[in-house]
Amino acid sequence: MESTVAITATPTVETKLRAEHISMSFTRDGESMPVLEDINLEVGNGEFLCLLGPSGCGKSTLLSIIAGFLSPTSGEVKIDGEIVRGPDPRRIFVFQERGVFPWLTVEGNIGFGLFKLTRAERDRRIAHYIKMVGLEGFGKSYPSELSGGMKQRLEVARALAVNPDMLFLDEPFGALDSITRLIMRGELLRIWEAERKTIIFVTHDIDEAVQLADRVAVMSARPGRIQEIVNIDIPHPRDINSARYLELRTGIFNQIGLAHHL
Amino acid sequence: MTTLAESRNWEKFFWPIAVAAVLLVLWHYSVVWTATKIFPSPLDVERGLIGLFHKNVLWNDIADSLRRVALGFGAAAILGIPIGLVLGWYPAIDQVVNPTMQLLRPISPIAWIPVAIIFFGVGDKAAVFLIFLAAFFPIVVACVDGVSNVPSVFRRAGRNFGLTAAQLLARVVFPAALPQIIIGLRIALGISWLVVVAAEMIAVDSGLGYLVIDSRNSGKHYDLVVAAMLIIGVIGLLLDSGFRRLEKIKSVRWGFRDAS
Incomplete structure (x- = not known):
């Protein structure tokens, strides 16, 4: 596994976003519930990063914090060296299609x-x-x-x-049927290659992450932590039957702790 | 009619007309069989209607009633929509105002008639005030609900594009709440039409409500009473179906159940 899954988290380009020691807890029925614990993350300019994790691991919460809709309990997010204090038109959050007016x-x-x-x-x-x-x-x-x-x-x-310089996508294709979803992934990659925005993409779909991302940040179940960052070193367009693709996919399956036999 | 197939065109008109016809026949024979001297038969009412339509006073009564509703309902909408939007937008203010409003809301506008007469005397203003009261609360409540039901994704998206609070209210919250506001306005208009008739029986000496009560008081002309009731029903129906056309406008149609 060590050889198949790269653990390095150093982007080769300039840093666009830096999340430092992000922790978040919600209070429910008077009890404090930790949702995110000490998240550290760097995203390079023009990079396509997937946040991958099981349901309820706090990945959407993390994206809302990065987008400025929520303030973390502790830690801070810096974009272009500036601390994020709220939403900003330079960084647009894309909901599932529910967001269109x-x-x-x-x-x-x-x-x-x-x-x-x-x-x-x-x-x-x-x-x-x-x-x-x-x-x-x-x-x-x-x-x-x-x-x-x-x-x-x-x-x-x-x-x-x-014309934002970052896009945040929260399981954008989750409500689509599987064929439309595949087409939409291709479209998104085409647009990303044309416009070179920095993209942070939240998903719970391992295949989706490996098909799209430059790097995949694998999160653990609640309280969410970044377990590992996986470099997807396959050039686009990706052959989803190639040995390297299957190898990376298996690596992430194992990382999440799922056997790939049903 | 029992099949799932769409009813044929003539059936769409035939059956409703048949129901009305059966009721008319029942009414007619009830009058004949009971040999009542007071209650009019459909034919008496028809003659009454024709008589009314030949008198100019009917058209003045209709115009007076409609004018009062337009003024009272219009004022309620002009004041109620902004107040409702603000209360929905600032839940803290709503919490302060809401208990008083919930107390005033169940009081029938009819109960306000004596108060209205003390304030405004017998006349147009009292009637308009009553209609205003009747329409105001449903409009405010619809706006508050409409605003607080706006999905948070819409607000977030609006903020994300850098809208100020005022822009967010005008460009996101108001259009998102508009279908519910329109429903509230429609309900308020229906109530206004109910209340104008009641108000005109007591607070003024013109209008369709006055026509009903005056026909009774000036010699028990029950044919005219029932004729005036029918006119009130038809105008109420026309007002409502006119308002329903608003729901078909494309920028609000999404918010209604039969949206396609």
Whole structure:
């Protein structure tokens, strides 16, 4: 296992994000419940990092802290050397498709964050991102007229339209059927390669993590800790039948403590 | 009608009309069999209706009732929507105001009639005030509920794009709560139409409510009483179905059950 799973956590590029000693506990019925314990994490500029862990391990909480929606009980998150104190349009959080606004058309959703731009510039960006996510012809449609996969692409387009330098995705494809999910992974990689945003992607799906990420941070069950960071050293497009892919996948399965025989 | 197949076009109209016709026949024969001298038969009412439509006073009564509802309901909406949005947005204020509101809310607007007459005297203002009271609370409550039911993902997404609190309220919270607000407005309009009739029986001397009570008092014209009741029903139905058209607007249709 030592040879198949790299433990190094040093990004080769400049550091974009640094989480230092993040701990988080919620109080429930008067009792303090630790959710995250001493999380340390570095993410490089332009990197695609997956946070992988079982349900309830606190990975979504960690992402909410990184995005500035929650403050940690202790520790701090620094992005570009600045401490995160709240949400910021330079870093957009993508929910499952539930985040699109049902009262706005596709165009209205994509243009939502562009209120500071001139009309012409806004229209130009809307057209650009409608095309990028393959929603041409649906500009005047409302989300209720779209499929789940289309809504998800719409939410990604809305996020990209404000030209953020980071994207936080919280199990974005969790509600999609398995075929749409595969297609969406391919789309996300294509967009990531075109725009080179730094992406932090939360998932509980091992295959998804190994298919997408540069590195996978494997988290333990509650209280969540980062157990290991796995380098996925396979170039894109990845052959999901290659020996190296299966080797990394098995390594993570073992790390999480799941035998791969059912 | 018992199959799952869509009912044919003529059936959509035939059966409702059949039900109404059966009721009319029942009504007619009840009057004939009981040989009542006071209660009018459908034919008496029809003659009463025709008589009313030939008199200008009916149109003035309808206009007066509608005007009072428009003023009272309009004022309730103009005041109630912002107040409800603020109370929904700041739960701390809501907690302070809510107990008083819950106490006032179950008091029937009818019970306010004497108070309204002390405040405004017998006349238009008293009636408008009563309608305002009747519409105000349902509107406020619908707005509070609407705002507090806005999913937190929408608020988070709005904050994420750098909206100020005022922008968040206008661009996320209000449109997200709008379907529920529209339902509240519709309920409030229905209550307003109920209350205007009651208010006009006591507080003013015009309008459809006054027509009902005046027809009774000036010689027991029960054919006119029932005719006025039918007119009230038809106008109420028209108001409601007019309001329902708002629910079909695309930017709010998502919030209704039959959204497609």
